[in-house]
Amino acid sequence: MAFFEMSLTFLDFFAGIGGYRRGMELAGHNCVGFCEWDKFAVMSYTSMHLITKEQERYLLQLSKSERQKEILKEKYRNGEWYANDIRTVSARELPRADIWCFGFPCQDISVAGKRIGFAGKRSSLFFTVTGLIRDLKEEEKPSILFIENVKNLLSVNRGFDFAKLLVELDEIGYDAEWQVLNTKDFGIPQSRERVFIIGFLRGRSRRKVLPITGTNRKDNLSSKIRDFRKGFLIREASKEGYAIAEVGDSIKLDYPNSTTMRGRVGKGRIHTLTTSCNQAVVCAKDNVPRIRRLTPRECFRLQGWRDCYFDKAAMVNSDNQLYKQAGNGVTVKVIQKIATQFHN
Incomplete structure (x- = not known):
């Protein structure tokens, strides 16, 4: 059986509220763990993806402030691997996964941000991820890297930072392809351009994923x-x-x-x-x-979430945090479309 014909496992880094996770799961893949720094995002992520119906019923009996404290307890992750700071993670503690998904922080790259590129502390976390891959044995490395960031990644610092990204992927053994996609072309009325990068580990079975086309007229x-x-x-x-x-x-x-x-x-x-x-x-x-x-x-x-997922996030977060989480996320339908190509 060729590699892309089966369901794949994935790790969800810089997970936010789980837009990557939901899109990957809709495409038939299975999450084995996540990493997220922001505790409010972790609250939403846990409520949206990990708790059982019984745990949800119990949480609803509590006040919102009590829920926020309670849901951060390890038991509500129901055995799934979790880390809150990728900088403190060691390669040996990571669960094995076919795909690593990560939309690394864009504040240093975006037009609305500092535009200092990889010189910034947040966007340089990309190299923290690749550092973990360097520390893995060849057979333990993910076969695919599924990366997202703002369109400005292609041009910040006159394109030199994107060149650094490609060189880094090459040095750790990955061939890359990339494409700018817009949420508006996938059935959702939001104009949101993002660059998606797929890295394939050399020597393993692979098929071309990008470019893909949208679904909208x-x-x-x-x-x-x-x-x-x-x-x-x-x-x-x-x-x-x-x-x-x-x-x-x-x-x-x-x-x-x-x-x-x-x-x-x-x-x-x-x-x-x-x-x-x-x-x-x-x-x-x-x-x-x-x-x-x-x-x-x-x-x-507008990020492709069904209302039942919003209700679970709203159960543990304020409107201000919910606005932030929506704006920080990836669009579920775009992730799903790309992830479906991993089967082809």
Whole structure:
């Protein structure tokens, strides 16, 4: 049996609330452990993916503050491997896995961040992961690395940092392919461009995964937006070069004085969610237009989460944390689409 014809095991690094995990599981793969630093994300991750029905019923009897303390106890992970700081993990303690998934921190790389690249403490954690691989015996190394980051990774520091990434992968024995994908092309009305990198360990069976194509057409996208807006269609009106927001348009509240389409008004989809999820829509009440901020639930939907998963996260976290978690995550449907290719 060829390697890609079976279900694979994976480790979930920089796990957040588990967007990688959910997408991989929907594609038929099995998680053997996760690593996440932020305790609030760990609360959501544990509630969304690990607790039993009996544990959930017990937690619901507690106040939210009591749940937050309780769910961080080891028993709620039900035997799954976990580490909170990848910098303190040793290679010998890692469970064996076919795939390592990681969207390493982007704050030092993104356009909205410092743009200092791998010189930053957070984004340099990429090399912490590859350091663990260097410490593994050849037969223990993952066959596939499944990596995600912001599109700016390709160009930060004039592209030299991306070249460093490719050199590092080459030196630890992996051939790489990569592609920029946009969430809007996978049936979700959010424009979110991310670069995905697949590394294949040389000497093991492999097939080409990238490039892949999205699932959306323009008419399908309009249908999705209509469902999301409960009847409001997004459209653009232009006057003297300015973008005018009408009922159904999306608005970036981060830049209230911006008059450009790029800076403020969204047509056909929501702008990229950030950790503040400071996005709004123009709606009408009694025929009077008003601006309404997206709810945390809507932000989760824009990352491909079903409401039952949002409810489990909301059981243990505040709205502020839920906004942050949605903005920090990967889009489940994009992960699922790529992960499905591992079977081909």
